[in-house]
Amino acid sequence: MRLAALVIRPLGVDAPGGLRVGNTHFDAVKLAELAGISVWRYDFQLGPDDDGYEFEGCVHPVNTDVTGDMRIAFVSCNGEEEGDLERDGTERNAMWARLAAQHETAPFALILQGGDQIYADEVTRGHPLSDKWPDRAPRDASPPEIEELRQYLRERFVHRYLDVMGAAEYAGLAASVPSLSIWDDHDICDGWGSLKDNRTNSAVGQALFQSAREMYLLFQHAATEADIPDLFMDANGTNLGWWRTLPNLTIIAPDLRSERTRHRVMGEAGWHGLRQVQPVDGQVMVVSSVPMLGPRLSLVEMLMMAIPRMQHYEDDLRDQWQSRAHRAEWCEMLREMLKLRKAGPLTVISGEIHLATRAEMGTGAEHIQQLVASGISHRAPPKGYARGLGWLAGLGEAPLPAHPIRILPLPGQKQRYVAERNFLVLERQGGAWHAVWHLEESGPTPPLPISD
Template sequence: MTETPDDRHVGPILHLRGHDAEGLRLAAIVIRPEGAPCGTLRAGDATHDPRAIARLEGLTVWRFDFTLRTRDRGYVFEGESYPVETDLAGDLRLAFLSCNGEEIGDMDRDPAERDAMWDRMRAEHETRPFAVLIQGGDQIYADEVTQGHPLSDDWPDDVPSTASRADLDDLARHLRAGFVRRYMRSLASPGIGGIMARVPTLAVWDDHDICDGWGSLPEAATDSAVGRTLFAVAREMYLLFQHGAVEADIPEIFADPSGAQLGWQRILPGLTLTTPDLRSERRRRRVMGEAGWALLEAPSPEPAQTFVVSSVPLLGPRLSLVEAVMWLWPGMQKYEDDLRDQWQSRAHRADWRRALRAMLRLRARGPVTVLSGEIHLATRAEMAADPGPVHQLVASGIAHRAPPGAYARGLGWLGSLGEGPLGGHPIRILPPPGLRRRYVAERNFLVLERDAGAWAAVWHLEETGPTAPLPL
């Protein structure tokens, strides 16, 4: 991609740190070329100076930490006003998205085509503002960053068994440059940066934020020196660009203060947002370690409504059937890692049941909705429970182009077979409201709205437009 001046000027980008009696606690990052000035930020009666938290690739990442009281209604940066929804106690709108890119050639796409749904989301925000932007994984597609370096050019199929410290440091520099280019290109987009300057974001990562299939690849690759270097750089960039954070900030932001698991929880009035990290501790036969389970299985502090973000769908079709027969067809083996990524994989059956039991315990305390992405389609599901179902809403592919219709129809057939890993709690895959097919092959994002205490969800589909509201 040919670099333009805007690709080196990003921000402000808002990150939601928390909400309490003092108001909305935020961090805002601003990225400028090294040596370029960064102005002050005014929130209410206070003026804040920036603090440099990172310098890399000729850029300085500046951060402001501040609180907006309900009456503040926004902030001012370098003379420009940015309205922010600060009253979260009444009616509320949230946006959810995932899969912001593509595996191959994403940097060369026409920005008008690539970011069309972001522009639509920003228009929706300007009509009726969002209070929080939830990003459900694959915020960048970093698959190509391993190319162009001798240690990682053939990743993950051919990984050097030995490498010197100097060569690994050189690899880290190469990878870091690739990650920075992708993050800066994304955040410099007027549609993306425009909404993230006004709507605080919360983000969880998925495999493409590291590399395709991270954690489901052969462990000889992920445990190698090259694999550990790739993960370390991806993690550093995820903290910096998706949370406006560095290592020292982890105890404040994430549920596990050690940082081994980057799941988080935010408590808002009448709402709990809980998000386990399904990548940091993942192995080919494990979705999470005990730090992740501790977060997922904890009671909801605010049981009026709980949204649980699972970066891969928790309620899904019988993909284990595909795993059982995939070895019968030549060429199907290349999809093994994709299937191993899913909760429904035969390798994760015990973990899947454990996660579903956790949802049932949460549902006994209050309404529970799972938000998921990853599959580049729109769909929904329900798991039978008492006193009402556990909902799952999948919105996937805000920038990733939709897969072929045959793929959606195939998943729809699998979904018609039903699934019930827990006795008495069958799972049904259902179409979004007003549509016939269980899986919709269109780019999309999701709007979650609380109106007079009642929650509903609307999918915004690229061709079909907004769906009818789904009561939760």
């Protein structure tokens, strides 16, 4: 495994001490200085016989045996839109604590983070150019004023990342379990890409996006612009989708935010990258930050647009693959999934909706499963909302002829959607994969086989 360890130090403090694997010593490379901190990265390797690494006198065990049985954790939606950093830490991070306990019992080889790793919606507040975002984006700001705004936003992003990633329940896991992440809107701002074009394309909007992108690369990938060709499908970084292979496993994460507009989900770079993926034999997992298989939301979209006081929620619906604005592109994505399905069993893993559910499309050699686990720390919506969405799912949806989508209850549950905080554990035993949702109130579900 090629790994990167991210270390944060106060600005002006000496470089962190060395990292050691066995008798091999690794030095840190400085990635950035900003907002009163310096950011350092260790690049190192662990083989199947290495138990972990030592850093500044502390040994961090890492599960490096990924050739046989293995466990992967999937999380999403780590925060809330309002007052997230003021929440009681024990309450906020309760599900992270459960995930850490799972790791202590049976170590994870990987954490997949499916979007909204932070909720950055409040970073725009307190600056005259962005305080009213997205309702207002001044057009007459000068280049120096926009640059000053960008520096302000960078600092706000840094403080948010440090607060969220510094939580004890998360930090211990992060030091011992390799992580791969893809971003979603709240890593930038609520509804990024589904807002009106004159907002996202404004100088204020672009300053926000550029700051969010820099911090996403830095804190979620331990990377800078120079690292993009080695990490992502698109060497130019227009799209930040990626794919990785492990023995008998391919993990693909298309970037559904960098190129998003009100009229598309991905641009040319994203589609080109996705079509270049060549899965290895075995299981294929696709991380879609927005659920790919879902109910007929176009009906709700039409209803909301007809009611003036409900039009405020249009951006939320336009964020979904099922939006009328994205239907043709949604069908194209589903066709790409059917092509990938030929390489082996394919499972789509999603977050975003603050609920737990699952779905299926097709049968036999074209059978695709989707697992949705959303809300590692975001509190669940009302249970009535989950029941209403379940009723809507009962109407059925089939964007591709002869490939109906079915929204199904989790194992052991009666309703199609569960309104509880949750995370997902994917486990390979004897070559076969199964999934278990860990629900805050109901506990773990019975295992669901996903290798077919």
